[in-house]
Amino acid sequence: KILILDFGSQYTQLIARGVRELNIYCEIVPCLKPVEITPDIKGIILSGSPYSVNEAHAPKPDIAVLAKEVPVLGVCYGAQLIAQQNGGVVAKSNSREFGRAHLHFKDKGVLFNTVSDETQVWMSHSDSVKELPESFTLLATTASIPVAAYKANNYPNPVYGIQFHPEVTHSTDGRQILKNFVVDVCGCGQSFTPAHFVEESIAAIKEKVGNEKVVMALSGGVDSTVAATLIHRAIGDRLYCIFVDNGLLRKGEFEQVMEGYKHLGLNVKGVDAKQRFYDELAGVSDPEGKRKIIGKLFIDIFQEEAIELKDVKFLGQGTIYPDVIESVSVNGPSVTIKSHHNVGGLPEKMNMQLVEPLRFLFKDEVRRAGKELHLDDIFLKRHPFPGPGLAIRILGAITPEKVAMLQDADHIYIQALRDSENYDKVWQAGTILLPVQSVGVMGDERTYEFTVALRAVTSVDGMTADWAHLPYEFLAKVSNDIINHVRGINRVVYDISSKPPATIEWE
Numbered sequence: 001k002i003l004i005l006d007f008g009s010q011y012t013q014l015i016a017r018g019v020r021e022l023n024i025y026c027e028i029v030p031c032l033k034p035v036e037i038t039p040d041i042k043g044i045i046l047s048g049s050p051y052s053v054n055e056a057h058a059p060k061p062d063i064a065v066l067a068k069e070v071p072v073l074g075v076c077y078g079a080q081l082i083a084q085q086n087g088g089v090v091a092k093s094n095s096r097e098f099g100r101a102h103l104h105f106k107d108k109g110v111l112f113n114t115v116s117d118e119t120q121v122w123m124s125h126s127d128s129v130k131e132l133p134e135s136f137t138l139l140a141t142t143a144s145i146p147v148a149a150y151k152a153n154n155y156p157n158p159v160y161g162i163q164f165h166p167e168v169t170h171s172t173d174g175r176q177i178l179k180n181f182v183v184d185v186c187g188c189g190q191s192f193t194p195a196h197f198v199e200e201s202i203a204a205i206k207e208k209v210g211n212e213k214v215v216m217a218l219s220g221g222v223d224s225t226v227a228a229t230l231i232h233r234a235i236g237d238r239l240y241c242i243f244v245d246n247g248l249l250r251k252g253e254f255e256q257v258m259e260g261y262k263h264l265g266l267n268v269k270g271v272d273a274k275q276r277f278y279d280e281l282a283g284v285s286d287p288e289g290k291r292k293i294i295g296k297l298f299i300d301i302f303q304e305e306a307i308e309l310k311d312v313k314f315l316g317q318g319t320i321y322p323d324v325i326e327s328v329s330v331n332g333p334s335v336t337i338k339s340h341h342n343v344g345g346l347p348e349k350m351n352m353q354l355v356e357p358l359r360f361l362f363k364d365e366v367r368r369a370g371k372e373l374h375l376d377d378i379f380l381k382r383h384p385f386p387g388p389g390l391a392i393r394i395l396g397a398i399t400p401e402k403v404a405m406l407q408d409a410d411h412i413y414i415q416a417l418r419d420s421e422n423y424d425k426v427w428q429a430g431t432i433l434l435p436v437q438s439v440g441v442m443g444d445e446r447t448y449e450f451t452v453a454l455r456a457v458t459s460v461d462g463m464t465a466d467w468a469h470l471p472y473e474f475l476a477k478v479s480n481d482i483i484n485h486v487r488g489i490n491r492v493v494y495d496i497s498s499k500p501p502a503t504i505e506w507e
């Protein structure tokens with residue numbers, strides 16, 4: 001495997017995904033944690049960073065310690081750090097360099113031997129290497145900087161530095177350059193395929209769980225479904241799944257998803273807790289208040305069910321890699337761990353051991369594993385849906401009547417997206433019930449009813465998003481259908497805000 005030392009760059013995860021796309025396993029580790037070079041580690045990539053190597057408090061692990069054991073590739077900050085530690089000079093560039101640049105090769109070496117002279121690379125830096133240590137070989141320059149790539153010759157293993165970012169798609173041969181490093185320089189095999197992952201994780205679950213039982217909450221989403229399917233392949237019906245109907249799901253979704261689970265052969269108990277959720281949510285309009293109530297009640301219900309099963313030692317979870325990466329904070333070299341919101345608080349409370357087969361996978365890899373397991377598209381291509389469900393799409397206090405109204409409007413919208421083949425083109429879509437009433441006219445009657453907002457966004461990971469440019473005719477039809485068929489709604493609007501500065505959900 002490859003280790004990626006994270007110095008806090010916004011692109012670190014992209015390096016990891018670039019390596020994974022080559023079917024090579026890699027892990028991200030915080031730069032300040034001491035690294036133990038075990039025999040399975042074949043190479044190390046140093047990420048970029050918001051720091052300057054000339055800042056007093058910049059993180060500066062000794063690269064010689066790493067390069068003594070394995071090859072190293074420094075990207076941006078990583079490249080500057082290696083140069084500085086060998087007596088090179090790093091300073092602010094005269095002009096900060098952002099965006100595309102062209103390499104002028106001096107020596108292609110192994111890193112660039114398959115890369116064309118016309119290749120475009122992506123820069124994003126204010127510092128750069130001004131003077132290279134004497135023993136280093138200059139590999140490439142650009143029109144604005146004297147050192148765009150180099151090879152260091154004074155370590156026992158090959159060490160390269162590149163000023164540009166091979167991990168972003170705008171670097172046209174970025175994947176090829178990464179491949180040249182991890183395959184040709186480090187000698188990694190490209191065997192981390194979905195089939196391999198499925199086989200290995202089933203074996204690992206068998207080994208870990210032995211003859212014990214596992215209990216797990218399902219949500220209908222792709223992560224928990226893939227995790228449950230893997231565990232089920234390993235231990236069969238000693239996996240007990242629980243799917244709670246909180247009354248805040250989409251119309252008919254509970255039944256549809258239960259049917260899908262049965263089809264997969266999972267041992268699932270459906271729990272109808274609708275009324276308990278409605279009772280506790282009555283009169284609550286603060287969004288965070290709603291989230292807290294829903295989270296806590298969910299844990300209570302899950303615990304009640306799990307206790308009935310008796311002697312369960314393991315808790316299955318669909319946690320994925322972005323939830324557990326220890327990221328380097330940009331506000332200081334302190335190491336923070338992102339908290340994940342899967343089923344927060346459960347493991348501590350229940351004193352169980354965790355089984356998290358997807359803990360090291362990115363979302364797209366979870367989908368690929370799901371495909372390998374022959375999961376249906378209703379799971380694999382499903383849009384993300386927030387844990388608190390429609391509760392955070394009804395602005396203000398929640399009533400069962402409002403839930404039913406929103407479910408009907410949402411159903412018309414989502415079905416129309418599917419029928420018009422727009423569903424797979426958007427990343428997430430839903431309807432929001434606004435707490436305003438307005439005047440309308442239907443037939444000869446004056447109406448005074450609610451407004452529904454339609455939301456659809458394109459995105460890669462939900463961190464940033466743009467509103468989807470759905471066709472006018474499509475929006476016209478959905479608006480018409482909702483107003484004609486859903487009692488209580490007389491107005492439909494389309495949300496044309498991007499994130500940032502708005503968010504995807506309204507609460």
Ligand code: XMP
Pocket residue numbers: 291341384385386387388428462463499502503504505506507
């Ligand atoms: P925002 O609204 O922050 O949403 O742009 C980003 C993504 O996160 C989902 N989301 C949630 N998911 N519990 C969840 O499990 C929550 O409380 C929650 N709030 C937002 C949202 O649907 C979108 O996919």
